[in-house]
Amino acid sequence: MRTFYYKNKPSIIGVSSVGGPKESAGELGEYIEIKSNDDTFGEKTFEKAEKKMLYTVIDNSIKNANKGIDDIDAIIAGDLLDQIISATFSARSFDAGYLGVYNACATFTEALTIGAALVDGGYLKNVVCGTSSHFSSAERQYRYPLELGCTRPPQAQWTVTGAGACVIGQGEGAKISCATVGRVVDFGVVDVNNMGAAMAPAAADTLYTHFKETGKTPDYYDVIISGDLGILGSRILTDLVWQKGYDISKNYLDCGAMVYKNAKKEYQGGSGAGCSSMVFCAYFYKMLREKKLKRILLMSTGALLSSLSSQQGESIPGIAHAVCIEI
Amino acid sequence: MRTFYYKNKPSIIGVSSVGGPKESAGELGEYIEIKSNDDTFGEKTFEKAEKKMLYTVIDNSIKNANKGIDDIDAIIAGDLLDQIISATFSARSFDAGYLGVYNACATFTEALTIGAALVDGGYLKNVVCGTSSHFSSAERQYRYPLELGCTRPPQAQWTVTGAGACVIGQGEGAKISCATVGRVVDFGVVDVNNMGAAMAPAAADTLYTHFKETGKTPDYYDVIISGDLGILGSRILTDLVWQKGYDISKNYLDCGAMVYKNAKKEYQGGSGAGCSSMVFCAYFYKMLREKKLKRILLMSTGALLSSLSSQQGESIPGIAHAVCIEI
Numbered sequence: 001m002r003t004f005y006y007k008n009k010p011s012i013i014g015v016s017s018v019g020g021p022k023e024s025a026g027e028l029g030e031y032i033e034i035k036s037n038d039d040t041f042g043e044k045t046f047e048k049a050e051k052k053m054l055y056t057v058i059d060n061s062i063k064n065a066n067k068g069i070d071d072i073d074a075i076i077a078g079d080l081l082d083q084i085i086s087a088t089f090s091a092r093s094f095d096a097g098y099l100g101v102y103n104a105c106a107t108f109t110e111a112l113t114i115g116a117a118l119v120d121g122g123y124l125k126n127v128v129c130g131t132s133s134h135f136s137s138a139e140r141q142y143r144y145p146l147e148l149g150c151t152r153p154p155q156a157q158w159t160v161t162g163a164g165a166c167v168i169g170q171g172e173g174a175k176i177s178c179a180t181v182g183r184v185v186d187f188g189v190v191d192v193n194n195m196g197a198a199m200a201p202a203a204a205d206t207l208y209t210h211f212k213e214t215g216k217t218p219d220y221y222d223v224i225i226s227g228d229l230g231i232l233g234s235r236i237l238t239d240l241v242w243q244k245g246y247d248i249s250k251n252y253l254d255c256g257a258m259v260y261k262n263a264k265k266e267y268q269g270g271s272g273a274g275c276s277s278m279v280f281c282a283y284f285y286k287m288l289r290e291k292k293l294k295r296i297l298l299m300s301t302g303a304l305l306s307s308l309s310s311q312q313g314e315s316i317p318g319i320a321h322a323v324c325i326e327i
Numbered sequence: 328m329r330t331f332y333y334k335n336k337p338s339i340i341g342v343s344s345v346g347g348p349k350e351s352a353g354e355l356g357e358y359i360e361i362k363s364n365d366d367t368f369g370e371k372t373f374e375k376a377e378k379k380m381l382y383t384v385i386d387n388s389i390k391n392a393n394k395g396i397d398d399i400d401a402i403i404a405g406d407l408l409d410q411i412i413s414a415t416f417s418a419r420s421f422d423a424g425y426l427g428v429y430n431a432c433a434t435f436t437e438a439l440t441i442g443a444a445l446v447d448g449g450y451l452k453n454v455v456c457g458t459s460s461h462f463s464s465a466e467r468q469y470r471y472p473l474e475l476g477c478t479r480p481p482q483a484q485w486t487v488t489g490a491g492a493c494v495i496g497q498g499e500g501a502k503i504s505c506a507t508v509g510r511v512v513d514f515g516v517v518d519v520n521n522m523g524a525a526m527a528p529a530a531a532d533t534l535y536t537h538f539k540e541t542g543k544t545p546d547y548y549d550v551i552i553s554g555d556l557g558i559l560g561s562r563i564l565t566d567l568v569w570q571k572g573y574d575i576s577k578n579y580l581d582c583g584a585m586v587y588k589n590a591k592k593e594y595q596g597g598s599g600a601g602c603s604s605m606v607f608c609a610y611f612y613k614m615l616r617e618k619k620l621k622r623i624l625l626m627s628t629g630a631l632l633s634s635l636s637s638q639q640g641e642s643i644p645g646i647a648h649a650v651c652i653e654i
Contacts, residue, residue, distance in 0.1 A: 002400055002424045004450040045639055073329055074508050082409040083633035084429050085641075088511060092644050097329045097508030099437055100429040100631075102411050110426055114441055121448030123331040124508075141635075181401050181424030181451075184415060304427075306410035308468075312372055314412075317419050 003180040003213035006120040011173035012166045012325070013126075014065025016057040017282035020135070020161030023270075026260045031282040032162070033060065039136065039161050046136035047081060050163075053274070054079065054132035055090040057165035057281070061128055065167040072096040072167070073124035076115045078107035079132045080159075080273050081141060086132050096128075105199075105228050106182065106302030107131045108164070108277040109321040115168045116176040116323070130165030133272030142307060143192065155194040157230045157256060158266035164277030166285070174288040179323045180210040184304060186317035192310055196233020196256075196268055199301040202318030203229060204240035206299060210322050211246055218248045222293045225284065226320070227276035227300035228256035230268030255279035276300040288327045295326040330507040330540035333447040338500035339493045339652070340453075341392025343384040344609035347462070347488030350597075353587045358609040359489070360387065366463065366488050374408060377461035377490075380601070381406065382417040384492040384608070385457050392453075392494040399423040399494070400451035403442045405434040406459045407486075407600050408468060413459050423455075431629030432526075432555050433509065434458045435491070435604040436648040439625075442495045443503040443650070457492030460599030469634060470519065482521040484557045484583060485593035491604030493612070501615040506650045507537040511631065513644035519637055523560020523583075523595055526628040529645030530556060531567035533626060537649050538573055545575045549620045552611065553647070554603035554627035555583035557595030582606035603627040615654045622653040 017033045024035035034056060041049040054077065062072060074097035077087035084100050091098035103110045111129035118124045136146055138159040144150045168176065185202035203226050211217060218224060229237055234254040241248055259270040259279060280298055287293040299322035344360045351362035361383060368376040381404065389399060401424035404414035411427050418425035430437045438456035445451045463473055465486040471477045495503065512529035530553050538544060545551060556564055561581040568575055586597040586606060607625055614620040626649035
């Protein structure tokens, strides 16, 4: 069984989100807590800018939860950079435990899954879960030097410059009630510009497993949310779960497909480890707190490649972890 | 509080270890389950060789626990390669959940800390925790191309070519009774060849926190084991905890300092995410099962750098997580 329940339903007691210029001008810009019109955030490199974003949302989420760093037992964080340096160097600034996690763009719900268990089981009192990504740091690490100005194919997505973090503890807030741990699923996609197609089979596997193991159907949720499949990947997911007998066409959204306004250069929409964390912490958490949504299934989705794995001829497997959050 | 107890004391019910030629010929060679005299393990690249090692120990640990893959709910794994591809591509071969973790060479006890909580709390039934490293894949990623034949300074360590994995579940075996989550500690070391010095302050912080929060003293343990501080780093750790009022000089060992015989080229000894997992699964687990040791504190230690963080002028912070294992 890959699905389990949190008996004490730990709460998300504080959130924070930050977005870059493009994200702040996007569909959900008004909901983002810290909107920046400078994608360097005053730093000398894009990597340092990403670290600053993640540091900021961790720090703010603790304040927004009315807690101090003394109340936080651990930070559970990850990002897309080699050796998850954004998470590590953010955590360095806090006097709290640190557990680094990495499942590419599925890292946010991976962190929530682990963090909620550590709080629910009484092991730790309050934990912060956070992830980040930055278009420019990801682009030059995974694909091409920015200076090359490479054109992008229509199936490409745009890595979100943003971060989101939330504090899990006991108290008022949206509750995390159950989780389904994803498995690595590989359909043999090798196009590093088509992440949606690479991740959709893993998302379908997690959704199908979640429904099968819980006995629930899609209409149990006000909305089912994937992380960053993008417009094309979302369609593939809808088709794949339809083939398994589940219709999610009426209550399904994708953070990546939602994040940009009138996407042109972004083609299929946003992606990145900061995509689902920023969108959840900015928008969906607010919808839950205002009771416009009462029960959601949040499923961040990740493409598990590295530059080296692609160079050595590997295909791109995907993964997705789902958490049920309700108010 | 960063220390917590596992009420149901989950067991390590099966282990497996693999070592390369140098490790198999080392001090602990006789204890390693799979000894290879070929550091490519029949693969075309060192990265694929590392993946094969990790895959093999995950697979064998499940068999050694008398379990099948259907009994395993999740694999919790990580390694030193960018985007932890050894872990990801190993997990791809198993029909089980996957949680990728990364705390450099501290990843093994990070995985144990999380895995034991997930089993102890009743969230998952059996999980596999595993980590790997490979001298040649690490060297060319973090330092220099192998073909350059760079000389190494005397404070350097040698990345272990090896892997270890264990199954955590309920049943007969050594029990995991408590854990202390480490925090990121940075003393400003910038020498990428002196990992022991970079990690020792974090190890001292975790040990000190463990003693303070549990009220225990070093003599509570038959042996306190660090991951890969090496000979020099071990001395620094002993001094640092001495300054805090704890004497570990009588019952302290370091996996990195133990692993090679008559170290010459290896200078301060072994390092790498596979160092503590291989040594624990090969040697210490056997000592526990044979009751030659009854209670140990295993503390893997990690240096949280990336090539890029060093290039951008960052120092090297460390981290260490400690787990108490007893029989």
